[in-house]
Amino acid sequence: MRYDGAVLARKRFAGMNCGIAQALEAFGDWWTLLVVRDAFFGARRFSDFEANLGIAKNILSNRLARLVAHDIFAKVDGEYRLTPKGEALLPVLTALRDWSDEWVFGKGGEPVLVKDRRTNRRIPKLRVTDADGVEVTRRDLRTVPGPGASPETRRFFERR
Amino acid sequence: MRYDGAVLARKRFAGMNCGIAQALEAFGDWWTLLVVRDAFFGARRFSDFEANLGIAKNILSNRLARLVAHDIFAKVDGEYRLTPKGEALLPVLTALRDWSDEWVFGKGGEPVLVKDRRTNRRIPKLRVTDADGVEVTRRDLRTVPGPGASPETRRFFERR
Protein backbone atom coordinates (compact mmCIF):
# COMPACT_ATOMS: atom_id res chain seq x y z
CA MET A 1 0.00 0.00 0.00
CA ARG A 2 1.20 3.41 -0.88
CA TYR A 3 1.22 6.08 1.80
CA ASP A 4 -1.07 8.79 0.50
CA GLY A 5 -0.24 11.34 3.15
CA ALA A 6 -3.80 11.56 4.26
CA VAL A 7 -3.92 8.80 6.80
CA LEU A 8 -4.85 10.06 10.22
CA ALA A 9 -5.31 13.51 8.79
CA ARG A 10 -8.88 13.48 9.98
CA LYS A 11 -8.16 16.95 11.02
CA ARG A 12 -4.74 17.83 9.89
CA PHE A 13 -2.36 18.83 12.61
CA ALA A 14 0.50 18.49 10.21
CA GLY A 15 0.65 22.26 10.23
CA MET A 16 0.03 22.65 13.91
CA ASN A 17 2.63 24.75 15.60
CA CYS A 18 3.36 22.32 18.39
CA GLY A 19 6.00 19.69 18.71
CA ILE A 20 3.73 17.20 20.38
CA ALA A 21 1.23 17.47 17.57
CA GLN A 22 4.05 17.08 15.06
CA ALA A 23 5.27 13.96 16.76
CA LEU A 24 1.75 12.56 16.74
CA GLU A 25 1.46 13.32 13.05
CA ALA A 26 4.43 11.03 12.44
CA PHE A 27 3.49 8.11 14.68
CA GLY A 28 0.32 9.11 16.42
CA ASP A 29 -1.85 6.09 16.09
CA TRP A 30 -2.30 2.80 17.73
CA TRP A 31 -0.04 0.68 15.62
CA THR A 32 2.67 2.97 14.48
CA LEU A 33 4.48 3.29 17.76
CA LEU A 34 4.23 -0.43 18.38
CA VAL A 35 5.85 -1.00 15.00
CA VAL A 36 8.66 1.32 16.07
CA ARG A 37 8.95 -0.52 19.35
CA ASP A 38 9.36 -3.79 17.52
CA ALA A 39 12.05 -2.26 15.37
CA PHE A 40 13.90 -1.38 18.58
CA PHE A 41 13.53 -5.02 19.59
CA GLY A 42 15.17 -6.00 16.35
CA ALA A 43 12.36 -6.54 13.85
CA ARG A 44 13.39 -5.71 10.30
CA ARG A 45 11.27 -7.58 7.84
CA PHE A 46 7.61 -7.29 7.00
CA SER A 47 6.96 -10.72 8.43
CA ASP A 48 8.76 -9.90 11.68
CA PHE A 49 6.36 -7.09 12.44
CA GLU A 50 3.41 -9.09 11.24
CA ALA A 51 4.18 -12.03 13.50
CA ASN A 52 5.00 -9.97 16.58
CA LEU A 53 2.01 -7.68 16.41
CA GLY A 54 -0.70 -9.71 14.77
CA ILE A 55 -1.44 -6.67 12.69
CA ALA A 56 -3.40 -6.85 9.46
CA LYS A 57 -1.16 -6.80 6.42
CA ASN A 58 -2.73 -3.80 4.81
CA ILE A 59 -2.45 -1.75 7.98
CA LEU A 60 1.14 -2.82 8.50
CA SER A 61 1.93 -1.98 4.92
CA ASN A 62 0.39 1.46 5.33
CA ARG A 63 2.18 2.18 8.60
CA LEU A 64 5.54 1.08 7.31
CA ALA A 65 5.07 3.30 4.26
CA ARG A 66 4.22 6.19 6.52
CA LEU A 67 7.23 5.64 8.70
CA VAL A 68 9.42 5.55 5.61
CA ALA A 69 7.78 8.75 4.35
CA HIS A 70 8.62 10.39 7.66
CA ASP A 71 12.20 9.14 7.48
CA ILE A 72 11.82 7.14 10.67
CA PHE A 73 12.44 3.92 8.78
CA ALA A 74 14.51 3.45 5.65
CA LYS A 75 13.86 0.54 3.33
CA VAL A 76 17.11 -1.08 2.28
CA ASP A 77 17.45 -4.53 0.72
CA GLY A 78 13.83 -5.24 1.48
CA GLU A 79 14.35 -4.54 5.18
CA TYR A 80 13.00 -1.72 7.25
CA ARG A 81 15.71 -0.14 9.34
CA LEU A 82 15.54 2.64 11.85
CA THR A 83 17.10 5.86 10.63
CA PRO A 84 18.86 8.25 13.03
CA LYS A 85 15.55 10.06 13.32
CA GLY A 86 13.96 6.77 14.25
CA GLU A 87 16.67 5.83 16.72
CA ALA A 88 16.12 9.21 18.35
CA LEU A 89 12.74 7.96 19.52
CA LEU A 90 14.43 5.97 22.25
CA PRO A 91 13.63 8.55 24.95
CA VAL A 92 9.98 8.57 23.86
CA LEU A 93 9.64 4.81 24.15
CA THR A 94 11.57 4.85 27.39
CA ALA A 95 9.34 7.53 28.88
CA LEU A 96 6.25 5.55 27.94
CA ARG A 97 7.60 2.38 29.49
CA ASP A 98 8.75 4.19 32.61
CA TRP A 99 5.29 5.60 33.04
CA SER A 100 3.43 2.35 32.62
CA ASP A 101 5.91 0.46 34.79
CA GLU A 102 5.17 2.87 37.59
CA TRP A 103 1.49 3.64 37.14
CA VAL A 104 0.01 0.66 35.37
CA PHE A 105 2.00 -2.38 36.43
CA GLY A 106 3.59 -1.13 39.61
CA LYS A 107 6.86 -2.16 41.19
CA GLY A 108 7.53 -5.82 40.67
CA GLY A 109 5.02 -6.06 37.84
CA GLU A 110 7.15 -4.83 34.97
CA PRO A 111 6.68 -7.09 31.94
CA VAL A 112 10.05 -6.17 30.49
CA LEU A 113 13.24 -4.73 31.90
CA VAL A 114 15.79 -2.77 29.98
CA LYS A 115 19.37 -3.23 31.03
CA ASP A 116 22.78 -2.03 30.08
CA ARG A 117 24.25 -4.77 27.90
CA ARG A 118 27.67 -4.52 29.52
CA THR A 119 27.00 -3.87 33.19
CA ASN A 120 23.68 -5.72 33.27
CA ARG A 121 22.27 -2.99 35.48
CA ARG A 122 18.85 -1.51 34.86
CA ILE A 123 18.53 1.74 32.99
CA PRO A 124 17.29 4.38 35.42
CA LYS A 125 14.02 6.17 34.79
CA LEU A 126 14.10 9.32 32.72
CA ARG A 127 13.98 12.49 34.76
CA VAL A 128 13.07 16.00 33.70
CA THR A 129 15.66 18.22 35.32
CA ASP A 130 16.78 21.82 35.31
CA ALA A 131 20.16 22.84 33.92
CA ASP A 132 21.83 21.76 37.16
CA GLY A 133 20.39 18.27 37.04
CA VAL A 134 17.79 18.85 39.75
CA GLU A 135 14.49 17.15 39.04
CA VAL A 136 11.61 19.51 38.32
CA THR A 137 7.85 19.16 38.21
CA ARG A 138 5.23 20.82 36.07
CA ARG A 139 4.95 23.69 38.51
CA ASP A 140 8.60 24.61 38.16
CA LEU A 141 8.20 25.10 34.44
CA ARG A 142 7.27 28.04 32.31
CA THR A 143 6.40 27.60 28.67
CA VAL A 144 7.21 30.48 26.35
CA PRO A 145 7.01 31.00 22.58
CA GLY A 146 10.18 29.88 20.82
CA PRO A 147 11.94 31.19 17.73
CA GLY A 148 9.69 29.13 15.50
CA ALA A 149 6.44 30.22 17.12
CA SER A 150 3.67 31.21 14.77
CA PRO A 151 1.76 34.46 15.40
CA GLU A 152 -1.10 32.30 16.57
CA THR A 153 1.11 30.56 19.11
CA ARG A 154 2.38 33.90 20.37
CA ARG A 155 -1.14 35.16 20.79
CA PHE A 156 -2.01 32.05 22.75
CA PHE A 157 0.75 32.68 25.26
CA GLU A 158 -0.10 36.37 25.56
CA ARG A 159 -3.64 35.53 26.50
CA ARG A 160 -2.42 33.54 29.43
CA MET B 1 -20.66 11.12 26.58
CA ARG B 2 -20.01 8.19 28.75
CA TYR B 3 -16.76 6.31 28.33
CA ASP B 4 -17.81 2.81 27.37
CA GLY B 5 -14.38 1.29 27.59
CA ALA B 6 -14.48 0.24 24.00
CA VAL B 7 -13.07 3.32 22.40
CA LEU B 8 -9.95 2.59 20.43
CA ALA B 9 -10.40 -1.04 21.19
CA ARG B 10 -10.44 -1.84 17.50
CA LYS B 11 -8.27 -4.64 18.54
CA ARG B 12 -7.89 -4.58 22.24
CA PHE B 13 -4.39 -4.26 23.56
CA ALA B 14 -5.68 -3.53 27.00
CA GLY B 15 -4.40 -6.93 27.98
CA MET B 16 -1.19 -6.71 26.04
CA ASN B 17 1.82 -7.47 28.16
CA CYS B 18 3.78 -4.40 27.17
CA GLY B 19 4.11 -1.04 28.81
CA ILE B 20 4.07 0.88 25.60
CA ALA B 21 0.85 -0.79 24.55
CA GLN B 22 -0.59 -0.04 27.97
CA ALA B 23 0.33 3.59 27.70
CA LEU B 24 -1.29 3.74 24.30
CA GLU B 25 -4.41 2.15 25.70
CA ALA B 26 -4.72 5.09 28.08
CA PHE B 27 -3.97 7.96 25.73
CA GLY B 28 -3.18 6.35 22.43
CA ASP B 29 -5.00 8.51 19.99
CA TRP B 30 -4.64 11.79 18.29
CA TRP B 31 -6.52 13.96 20.66
CA THR B 32 -5.99 12.46 24.02
CA LEU B 33 -2.38 13.41 24.41
CA LEU B 34 -3.08 16.92 23.15
CA VAL B 35 -5.75 17.22 25.83
CA VAL B 36 -3.16 16.20 28.40
CA ARG B 37 -0.71 18.70 26.97
CA ASP B 38 -3.27 21.45 27.37
CA ALA B 39 -3.83 20.41 30.95
CA PHE B 40 -0.10 20.88 31.50
CA PHE B 41 -0.48 24.34 30.01
CA GLY B 42 -3.17 25.05 32.57
CA ALA B 43 -6.46 24.12 30.95
CA ARG B 44 -9.04 22.88 33.44
CA ARG B 45 -12.51 23.42 32.14
CA PHE B 46 -14.34 21.83 29.25
CA SER B 47 -14.36 25.10 27.39
CA ASP B 48 -10.63 25.62 27.90
CA PHE B 49 -9.81 22.46 26.03
CA GLU B 50 -12.45 23.12 23.45
CA ALA B 51 -11.14 26.57 22.65
CA ASN B 52 -7.47 25.62 22.58
CA LEU B 53 -7.82 22.55 20.44
CA GLY B 54 -10.80 23.22 18.23
CA ILE B 55 -11.92 19.70 19.05
CA ALA B 56 -15.49 18.56 18.53
CA LYS B 57 -17.47 18.52 21.75
CA ASN B 58 -18.42 14.88 21.55
CA ILE B 59 -14.84 13.81 21.00
CA LEU B 60 -13.61 16.01 23.81
CA SER B 61 -16.31 14.69 26.08
CA ASN B 62 -15.32 11.14 25.27
CA ARG B 63 -11.60 11.74 25.75
CA LEU B 64 -12.05 13.51 29.04
CA ALA B 65 -14.20 10.65 30.25
CA ARG B 66 -11.54 8.20 29.23
CA LEU B 67 -8.81 10.15 30.94
CA VAL B 68 -10.91 10.23 34.10
CA ALA B 69 -11.53 6.49 33.79
CA HIS B 70 -7.79 5.97 33.59
CA ASP B 71 -7.20 8.21 36.59
CA ILE B 72 -5.11 10.63 34.59
CA PHE B 73 -7.63 13.37 35.21
CA ALA B 74 -9.90 13.79 38.19
CA LYS B 75 -13.12 15.74 37.90
CA VAL B 76 -13.53 18.02 40.89
CA ASP B 77 -15.93 20.96 41.08
CA GLY B 78 -16.62 20.68 37.39
CA GLU B 79 -12.94 21.01 36.56
CA TYR B 80 -10.62 18.44 35.12
CA ARG B 81 -7.38 18.29 37.05
CA LEU B 82 -4.29 16.21 36.48
CA THR B 83 -3.85 13.47 39.05
CA PRO B 84 -0.38 12.35 40.15
CA LYS B 85 -0.60 9.68 37.47
CA GLY B 86 -1.34 12.42 34.97
CA GLU B 87 1.43 14.68 36.21
CA ALA B 88 3.77 11.74 35.80
CA LEU B 89 3.33 12.07 32.05
CA LEU B 90 5.68 15.04 32.04
CA PRO B 91 8.65 12.99 30.78
CA VAL B 92 6.50 11.58 27.98
CA LEU B 93 5.46 15.00 26.77
CA THR B 94 8.99 16.27 27.19
CA ALA B 95 10.44 13.40 25.17
CA LEU B 96 7.97 14.05 22.38
CA ARG B 97 8.79 17.73 22.28
CA ASP B 98 12.51 17.10 22.43
CA TRP B 99 12.22 14.78 19.47
CA SER B 100 10.21 17.11 17.30
CA ASP B 101 12.35 20.10 18.23
CA GLU B 102 15.37 18.25 16.97
CA TRP B 103 14.02 16.27 14.03
CA VAL B 104 11.02 18.17 12.77
CA PHE B 105 11.66 21.84 13.49
CA GLY B 106 15.42 21.89 13.90
CA LYS B 107 17.55 24.20 15.97
CA GLY B 108 16.13 27.69 16.00
CA GLY B 109 12.72 26.52 14.83
CA GLU B 110 11.26 25.45 18.14
CA PRO B 111 7.68 26.72 18.45
CA VAL B 112 7.76 26.64 22.24
CA LEU B 113 10.52 26.64 24.81
CA VAL B 114 10.24 25.19 28.29
CA LYS B 115 12.19 27.01 30.95
CA ASP B 116 12.83 26.77 34.63
CA ARG B 117 10.52 29.28 36.24
CA ARG B 118 13.15 30.49 38.67
CA THR B 119 16.40 30.46 36.75
CA ASN B 120 14.82 31.13 33.37
CA ARG B 121 17.17 28.63 31.80
CA ARG B 122 15.99 26.04 29.32
CA ILE B 123 15.24 22.56 30.47
CA PRO B 124 17.84 20.24 28.95
CA LYS B 125 16.79 17.42 26.69
CA LEU B 126 15.99 14.09 28.25
CA ARG B 127 18.75 11.54 28.00
CA VAL B 128 18.63 7.80 28.37
CA THR B 129 21.63 6.91 30.50
CA ASP B 130 23.11 3.94 32.28
CA ALA B 131 23.30 3.76 36.04
CA ASP B 132 26.38 6.01 36.00
CA GLY B 133 24.71 8.75 34.01
CA VAL B 134 26.45 7.97 30.73
CA GLU B 135 24.21 8.32 27.72
CA VAL B 136 23.39 5.07 25.96
CA THR B 137 21.95 4.16 22.58
CA ARG B 138 19.71 1.36 21.48
CA ARG B 139 22.71 -0.88 20.84
CA ASP B 140 23.87 -0.65 24.44
CA LEU B 141 20.59 -2.00 25.67
CA ARG B 142 19.30 -5.47 26.32
CA THR B 143 15.64 -6.13 26.90
CA VAL B 144 14.75 -9.00 29.17
CA PRO B 145 11.49 -10.35 30.61
CA GLY B 146 10.59 -8.70 33.90
CA PRO B 147 8.84 -10.01 36.99
CA GLY B 148 5.45 -9.30 35.43
CA ALA B 149 6.19 -10.98 32.12
CA SER B 150 3.50 -13.29 30.82
CA PRO B 151 4.48 -16.75 29.55
CA GLU B 152 3.90 -15.39 26.07
CA THR B 153 6.34 -12.56 26.66
CA ARG B 154 8.92 -14.98 27.98
CA ARG B 155 8.56 -17.17 24.94
CA PHE B 156 9.05 -14.16 22.74
CA PHE B 157 12.36 -13.34 24.32
CA GLU B 158 13.53 -16.94 24.24
CA ARG B 159 12.97 -17.10 20.52
CA ARG B 160 15.37 -14.26 19.99
Add this chain to the structure above:
DNA sequence: CAGGCTGGTTTCGTAATGCAACCGGAGCCT
Protein backbone atom coordinates in the same frame (compact mmCIF):
# COMPACT_ATOMS: atom_id res chain seq x y z
C1' DC C 1 -39.00 35.01 31.88
C1' DA C 2 -35.95 36.02 27.75
C1' DG C 3 -31.46 35.38 26.64
C1' DG C 4 -26.88 33.73 27.04
C1' DC C 5 -23.28 30.72 28.72
C1' DT C 6 -21.43 26.16 30.15
C1' DG C 7 -21.18 21.47 29.49
C1' DG C 8 -22.54 18.33 27.45
C1' DT C 9 -25.56 14.35 24.16
C1' DT C 10 -27.63 12.96 19.71
C1' DT C 11 -27.68 12.41 14.84
C1' DC C 12 -25.71 11.07 10.84
C1' DG C 13 -22.48 11.18 6.89
C1' DT C 14 -17.65 10.06 6.08
C1' DA C 15 -13.28 7.94 6.84
C1' DA C 16 -10.39 4.38 8.91
C1' DT C 17 -10.02 -0.40 10.40
C1' DG C 18 -9.40 -5.26 9.78
C1' DC C 19 -10.45 -9.69 7.87
C1' DA C 20 -9.97 -12.50 3.96
C1' DA C 21 -8.95 -13.36 -0.54
C1' DC C 22 -5.98 -12.54 -4.23
C1' DC C 23 -1.50 -11.70 -6.69
C1' DG C 24 3.24 -11.42 -8.63
C1' DG C 25 8.01 -12.51 -8.15
C1' DA C 26 11.88 -15.32 -6.35
C1' DG C 27 13.67 -19.62 -5.11
C1' DC C 28 13.55 -24.06 -4.94
C1' DC C 29 12.52 -29.21 -6.71
C1' DT C 30 12.03 -32.75 -10.34
Add this chain to the structure above:
DNA sequence: AGGCTCCGGTTGCATTACGAAACCAGCCTG
Protein backbone atom coordinates in the same frame (compact mmCIF):
# COMPACT_ATOMS: atom_id res chain seq x y z
C1' DA D 1 9.79 -26.26 -18.38
C1' DG D 2 6.32 -26.85 -15.05
C1' DG D 3 4.76 -26.59 -10.78
C1' DC D 4 5.14 -25.73 -5.43
C1' DT D 5 5.69 -22.52 -1.75
C1' DC D 6 7.20 -18.63 0.73
C1' DC D 7 7.48 -13.58 1.08
C1' DG D 8 5.65 -9.17 0.68
C1' DG D 9 2.42 -7.09 -0.34
C1' DT D 10 -2.62 -5.11 -2.73
C1' DT D 11 -7.65 -5.28 -3.30
C1' DG D 12 -12.54 -5.70 -1.85
C1' DC D 13 -15.75 -5.19 1.36
C1' DA D 14 -18.28 -5.22 5.84
C1' DT D 15 -17.83 -3.09 10.30
C1' DT D 16 -16.61 0.40 13.34
C1' DA D 17 -15.01 4.80 14.94
C1' DC D 18 -14.62 9.61 14.03
C1' DG D 19 -16.12 14.29 13.68
C1' DA D 20 -19.19 18.43 12.37
C1' DA D 21 -23.26 20.37 13.52
C1' DA D 22 -27.51 20.52 15.67
C1' DC D 23 -29.80 20.03 19.77
C1' DC D 24 -30.67 20.31 24.82
C1' DA D 25 -30.76 20.95 29.92
C1' DG D 26 -29.20 23.63 33.83
C1' DC D 27 -27.75 27.76 35.72
C1' DC D 28 -27.06 32.80 35.86
C1' DT D 29 -28.28 37.50 34.98
C1' DG D 30 -30.97 41.41 33.95
